[in-house]
Amino acid sequence: MQAICENMVVEWISSASEDRHLERILWISPSNDVVFSIAMEDDKAFPLMKTYLEYVAGFESNLCKFVEWINGNIPLLDQGINDVYLSLRDKSWDAIKEIVLDEPACFDKNFRGSRVRESQEQTGLHKSTIYRYLRRYWQGGKMKNALLPHFNNSGSYGTERLPGDVKRGRPRKFEDEPVGVNIDEETKQLLRSGIRLFYNNKQKAPLKHAFQKTLEKFFATGFRQDGQALVPILPPPEKLPSFGQYRYWFRKEMNLEDTLKSRLGEKRYALDYRPILGSSTIESFGPGSRFQIDATVADVYLVSEYRREWIIGRPIIYIVIDVFSRYIAGIYIGLEGPSWIGAMMALANTTTDKVKFCAQYGIEIYPEEWVSSHLPQKLTADRGELEGEKPSHLIDVLGVDVENAPPYRADWKGIVEQQFRLANLRSIQFIPGAIKERYRERGQRDYRLDAKLTLREFTKIMIQTVLYHNNDHHMLWYDRNEFMVADEVPPIPRDLWHWGIINRNGRLKKQPEHIVKLNLMYQGEATVTAAGIQFKGMHYSCELAMREQWFVKARAGKTWRVKVCYDPRSTNEIYLWLDEGHLFESCILLEREERYLNKRIEEVEDLHEIERYQGRHQEVNNMLSKIELDAQTKAIVDEATKKTDAAILQSEESNSKRVKGTRQRRSNEKASNREQEAFQLSEKVSTPSNPTNNVVPLKRDDKAEIKQVYVPPADKLSKIKAYLLEDGDDE
Structure with missing residues (x-):
């Protein structure tokens, strides 16, 4: 809200009707609690006292607004003014100056009445004349020139002619051209309403469209039904205002500022159409x-x-x-x-x-x-x-x-x-x-x-x-x-x-x-871990952390967080916040984080985000591959389980006997694997005199089945014999 100042003109808007009330602010108390004002369009007005909060509430609820007020009857310069007029002005000023200069006492009714009587005795003027001077002075913005006689209003230039039987305006060029109507006050009010409703709005309709809508709303005499539509019935053209008259009164009475604000909004008006008078x-x-x-x-x-x-x-x-x-x-x-x-x-x-x-x-x-x-x-x-x-x-x-x-x-x-x-x-x-x-x-x-x-x-x-x-x-x-x-x-x-x-x-x-940077740089928290001071997925170290064995403590106990500042333009360093911002410790990026060196924080975050995105992209493929792996593993396990269970059932060995001798069986299996896995660069042909594999049947007991046992070279034969004797073989 704009600050309230003396001499400002305020327009109060009635929510129940379209009436407006203009008043000028005459005086504001230093404590901003009391305001004196006077009505602008009342020939018998006196200053009224209101509270400052009343105006504040009015502006906040859009019940009042400031308006620009220019009184063309008050010249701003004395040059060119008739000396007789200046003499009359000075005479009027002498009659009221002792009253108006005593503010705010002059706004009190009793004080003002006593001073008016004193002025009557001194000047011999009637009290109504003195009161008229006071009103003109206050309503004119407390300007001395407001007391000038309004002789410039004499004559008819600029005044509106009263409507009569003869049509005003320029004569028509053609006899059959519609003459139109004289615009009286009632018609003028209808045109104003049409402009306000159909032109001064956010729809930004052209003036021609607003004129058409004005005729439809305010000048239609009835309606006729055309199918499902109701078409307004208008009088003949000679009984309607013309578009030229509509445009004339629009331009004559248009408040450009209000029109722009209504069509474009307050913000757009302030940005694009506000007068540019100052300088940065x-x-x-x-x-x-x-x-x-x-x-x-x-x-x-x-x-x-x-x-x-x-x-x-x-x-x-x-x-x-x-x-x-x-x-x-x-x-x-x-x-x-x-x-x-x-x-x-x-x-x-x-x-x-x-x-x-x-x-x-x-x-x-x-x-x-x-x-x-x-x-x-x-x-x-x-x-x-x-x-x-x-x-x-x-x-x-x-x-x-x-x-x-x-x-x-x-x-x-x-x-x-x-x-x-x-x-x-x-x-x-x-x-x-x-x-x-x-x-x-x-x-x-x-x-x-x-x-x-x-x-x-x-x-x-x-x-x-x-x-x-x-x-x-x-x-x-x-x-x-x-x-x-x-x-x-x-x-x-x-x-x-x-x-x-x-x-x-x-x-x-x-x-x-360093004070400026610590207070201006972006602040965050890093985590002290055994792998370094972790910040935004990167790891750092510093002399303070090494001296106080932070990383050892983090691995032996729990991690903790520390306050840091950082510059997004460089990933090479972050800064520990020490002594409440008066000191700092530089933390250097670890060598293993070389891919982040000389980069910006934004680029590292982008890289991490892209990697996470790519990782999410591979999740489906990884899951499908894992499903296939699990299926293949299950098939192999099922087949192996089936064969092993069949062999166990056929052998009828006890569990203890199956477990006994595991070490020696592992050794035999290892020896067999070595023979099969050994590198052989030359091809060897297996002959009866030099068989590749020697297998001999061994009898364990009467009920045991005959098994084929691999016969290793002679240097390991003794171990096999000891194994057989351990199991109770006779041979």
């Missing part, structure tokens, strides 16, 4: 007075760092820019967002040493090519990322005042919004995979298939774009003040920044880099 630079005294931050989805598709045939979508661009100099103080390019982590990374980048930052991407710059490494005094942002409890560290620890723009009001961040357009014009539209048009025609090639750049390569392009903007972009439209003109400062962001540092210092904030 005026709100910024020097470098660091105000930064603007915003994000957009880049109009280009990228490929994966791991496998270039994978398309990973469009990246997010964050830009932090200084309002005073248009100097880009920080950027962030990633796949996360627009979100809190993206905004925090962009703000962290504003305090980062830009030489080191560019070196991470293989770009060598001099310190003077990108000098900003500070935090601002104020930060203008969207309501999304920097709203709620998350930016508390910015306000409480780092001392940055966060201001959030209203929803759908991108114009509050017009400077940073303009940078997105410039970045697209300078670089992005020429990159393979860029979106040329929002909507592709049928048969047109899919621009996503043209993607060639990875996230790292696209970031390098954006860094080069920022360096060009900061050091070489000549802003012809920049409004330099008189001091800049005198110092011959060119409108280049770098030169404006340096000039502001020298002449408008005291706004930039400098904090230790």
Whole structure:
């Protein structure tokens, strides 16, 4: 809700009727509890007292609204005013100035009556004249010129003629052309209602359609049935207002602001049609007075760092820019967002040493090519990322005042919004995979298939774009003040920044880099395990953990969680949060996690997600293969069980006898396997004199069946004999 101020005109809307009531606010108490106002269209009005909360409730429930009020009878300049009129004005002012200057006492009835009587005695004017002067002064906005005589109303220019028998307006060109009707007050009210109902709405109907609907609703004399339809019956054209008259009164009485708000909505009106009279630079005294931050989805598709045939979508661009100099103080390019982590990374980048930052991407710059490494005094942002409890560290620890723009009001961040357009014009539209048009025609090639750049390569392009903007972009439209003109400062962001540092210092904030990062970086929890400090599927180690034997304790006991901060742009390190944020310990990625080295957190998460997706894809095939394996195993087991059970049943051996001698039988089986498994590179022919296998029958007892026993070489014959004797053989 807009703040309530003196001299504002408020329109109260009655919910039961279409009547409106206009009043001007005359005085507001310093404690914002009492408000005095006066009716605008009442010739006998006096100031009335209301409570401030009454207005607040009225605005919140849409029972009242502020209206723009211009009184054409009150000239704003004394030049050109007749001296006689000025003399009459001064005479009227002298009669009431001692009354109106004593606020708020003059709004009290008893006090005002006594002072009016004193003015009567001094001036000799009638009290009704003095009261008329008071009303004109208060209703005219407490302006002295409101007391000027209204002689300019004499004459007939601009006044509406009363309708009579003769048709007003231009004569008709043809005799048979409908003459039409004179628009009286009743007809005018019907036309107003038609405009309000059929034109000032979200359907955005053309004026011709609204005119037709107005005639159908307010001028129809009856209906005729045509099949299932009821068709309105209209009078002849000479008894109806014409479309020209409808359009004339629409333009004459149209409130363009109300019409645009009704057809487009408050938000669209504020964004596209609100008068642009201010300047963002005026709100910024020097470098660091105000930064603007915003994000957009880049109009280009990228490929994966791991496998270039994978398309990973469009990246997010964050830009932090200084309002005073248009100097880009920080950027962030990633796949996360627009979100809190993206905004925090962009703000962290504003305090980062830009030489080191560019070196991470293989770009060598001099310190003077990108000098900003500070935090601002104020930060203008969207309501999304920097709203709620998350930016508390910015306000409480780092001392940055966060201001959030209203929803759908991108114009509050017009400077940073303009940078997105410039970045697209300078670089992005020429990159393979860029979106040329929002909507592709049928048969047109899919621009996503043209993607060639990875996230790292696209970031390098954006860094080069920022360096060009900061050091070489000549802003012809920049409004330099008189001091800049005198110092011959060119409108280049770098030169404006340096000039502001020298002449408008005291706004930039400098904090230790690790304090800024710990408070701005995304925070999370890692798990201390025997395999290392596990974070997002990666494992790290640090000197503190080795010194205090964390991994030994984790293996001997239980794992535990620790608070960490991390930079999504690099997987090489994470940081343990120590001493409530005043200290930190760097944790290095373990060597066995080499595949994650020099990657971004987003890329690792994408890799894990893709691997999980591929794993889910293989689950069905794995299950089918396992089913086949189980079926084959069961078939073999069933067949073996059947044969073994038959052999056991045939031998009729006891369980103890089957178990006894297992060691020797294993040895015999091993010897047999060795003979069969031995490598033989030459082919040997089996002859009667040199048989390959020697088998002799052995008799165990009378009831035992004759078995074929393998006869090993002579050096093992003694062992077989001992085995047979152990089992009770006679031979």
